Amino acid sequence: MIIIPFLLLLSIAPVIANMYGVKPSYRTGAVSFSVVAITSLYLMLEGYTSYHAAGQYIAVGIDPLTSGFLMILATVWALASLYSTEYDQGSISNSLTYNMAMFAMVILLLSRSFPVFLSAWETMTISGYFLIGMRKTVGPIPPYVFLVYGELSTLFIIAMGSAIYLQTGTMIFVHGPYNEVLLFLGIMGFFIKMGVMPFQITEWLPIAHGNATTNGSILFSATMTTAAVYSILRFILLSEPGIFFGSLLMSIGAFSLLFASIYSASSEHVKMLPAYSTIENGGAMLILLGAFVIASDSGYPGIAAFALAGLMVFVLAHSLAKCGLFMFSGIMEKASGSPEIKDYHGGSNSTYYGGGGILNSISLSGMLPLGGGIGEWMLLETLFILSIIGNSPLSLLSTVVGAAAALGGGISIISMTKIFGYGSRGAHEGKRKEGAMRTALLLAGIMVFLAGILSSFYIMAISPVVQEFTGISTAGIISGLLIIPNGFLITSHSSTGLFGVVSPFFVALFIALFSGIMIVVGTRFRKREVSTWNGGIPEGDKLNSFAYANSLRLTMKRLYLTKEEREGKLYSERTFDAFWLTVVFLSRKTVGFSRAMGRAVMNSSLAAYVFYIMVAFFLVMIYVAS
């Protein structure tokens, strides 16, 4: 009974602490959300469930799904708050809206009725708007873009809530099944928050996330998108969507993943690059969600459990690593005073900065044995298994989606090596003290590393979440083999038996073992140090970050609409976003159409205007009556 008020109290503490200053609020946030994360972990392991309703409109509750996500988000918030103690030098408006946004997300996770959910969603959106808008260096467009798309998402959710209310007669979340079209309508609102297709084309997410303060970007990219995934899961849990719905999720996810990874690789903006990576991760999570829905509906609870476990691994890895990557880019931006990667000349003498940066970027590249690598392995395994279950259209879809996911995953290596590589070499960074920003970055890296190598144990820990959806535990996923003890091996099973295995802990162990042997042997007997060889001449110009990704811009010329221009001996290259050009084109057409309609109908003719009002009124009456 006291758990929910306890969690709410802890979550609002940083907001209240703002009265005592910016730093106390962040310090309170770091402590209180650490407690929330530990409490949530305990509640998830216990499978704790609680539900409280007040009348027809207000209801809150907690179940393993809530506590599982709250644990992840609270961990990120604790790290982000620790980072902010050094990052934010006294902006009370920033800290207040930042803390409000986190509090709103806690309510969102606990909500069990549409009014509570929408209130939290709106608070989160408006706080986000202020987080961007109150930054002095940002123009009016990014916060406006964030607000417009935030409100659009609210509209979709209101539409879904209204339709469900008409169907069920209550604002409280109750089990469906709901109409799939209605469900999809609401989920479009969550798609907006994730920045995935079809809203990817407007690129609102990179624009907004890339222009926020770093702690704001962490909230948007690492936790608001995760809150959107939670919301989709919550409504899937309430309803019983079918294969069509799952296929749609998978297709949207694959398209989003592939294109976001392509644009991420070519981005030269220190924060937009990670923001595109967020869309890419959002796409991967949608694929796993779709795979889960398909497997559930097709009567494969084992595959569904594996997909859901994979999703939870992905959510954890994405949230932690994205938090870490934004911290890394925030340090870069602060050091160089420029948002362009090419203007930064890194140079990490800081172990925390370099160590944290590499762990987070490796995870986001989808490499084993870090969290992102395990998530990607589970995603691809799920798609492989779905492709051989004997349903031809599904096999085709899984193969195409798998190819897109693998290609996107491969391209993400370019973006991650770019941001880490150019962020960790050169002169700007220099010898710095290991303050709160770098400590939080390293902690995020260590956590994403642990999330990878101990992912088999995490999968066991999230068993109550998986059981909530599929009715089966994750015990079947975890096993042992030969010298690998039970509990250290993640296994995937197709309909015919064991399909694939991986032991992240042992992968890490073998890497450490062989690296250790090489280091010991190499340094003991033969240590050679050579200076950089540049064809026999002193070092001159260096390959900058623009050049690093330019092979992609040129080989995918049709996609990037790369335009190489020359004026005498002056050369330049520009790329255009095909999606953004489409949006601009459509906007112009819409404005043109509106003007034409305005001239035709709203032409200052009173008679025409009255006629229009009457027609509209009758149409509404007919719709309501029907």
Next chain:
Amino acid sequence: MNPGDQITGSTKIGEKQVVLRGYGNPSWSEIRDGEEKREDYMICNGKYGEISQGSDVFNLAYGPSTGGLEESVRFNIYTYGERILSIAAEPLYKDRRIVMTGTEPVTALLRVERINGAYSPFYSSLFLTALESIGDAGNDPDLGYARILMNEVARIADHLHVIGRLAEGAAQNVAYHQIFALREDLLRIVSARFGHRYFFGVNGYGGLRRKVNLEGITMDIHRISGQFREIWSKLEESRIFVDRIQTTTTVRKPWLIGPAARGAGFRTDSRISSSGLPYGDLGMQISVSESGDSLSRALVRKDEIAESASIIETVEGLIRHVPDAVDFNGRSFEGEYTTRTEAPGGDAVMRIALSGSRMEAFYLRSPSVQNLAAFCAGIGGNVLTDFTFGFESLGIHISETGGYL
């Protein structure tokens, strides 16, 4: 004035009156209607390529000492990543000037042979033809045929080298090793028959300085040519090889020479237009390809290997007795002479002037000077990985781009 732009002399090459320019980066241009037509000829002025600027453009230094290049040369590649916007080459990064003025002809011949080992018979023939003309040594047809034979063997060896390097650049390692093994085979044949694998010390004044064994050489050459044809037939089936060199470093300039010119559709060959050696008697065919790219140049070289084998067969049949060389050490020469030949890389022009028993002036416009300029002109717009294909397809020898004092 730029050293490359200095007028070195004016002379007749065949029917054309030309102006010779420069020592460091020699070039020549034709005089028509009393005016020098410089626009029709490549004038380096000591500079190869151009510098590019712009947003994100930077200079990627390649060389002077790097694994991808056989000789020491520095390239400044201007790029904003992947795309080569332009290249500025610095072949004189390493000082390659060779002292010729004031030397005795015997010493000069030794140095001429060693300007570029692969072209040794061409340059020694040029030098000796000029010297023999100045010294009125006569014109023995058998000696001319022997020099043609040596030149054509060296041409095959150089073409094998160029195509082998091209195959290596295009990651065709089996073909590369096979072609280089074939070239090595050929050089050993040369070594056994002529006493030196690069023909050093063979060519002499009015004859050959060494006893050579020409009997049955045609069979050896046809074997090499046949084996190369077999390798090439496999190579041209490789889409990887063809795709990489096709449309790469396309260059079409009126001043192109040798395989670069013939690969761009210009039917030009100094072997026919020059009167230095009796090629006119042999009815040789000129191979031409139209595209002007690296593949076209390789195709021309491929055809020329077969054509050279055929020329060797013809001249072996024509040679009756090659005279022995005359000792010209200490002999007095007075006068100047300009001569010209078709080296494997293209047209080579040499002018020598002697006074007493010493060299008064020496001028060599080697084909690599022109081909390096062609490379710089054609590589712009290609991508970084195309560098190797463009450079190797032109068969550039940096060693002969130096100047002469």
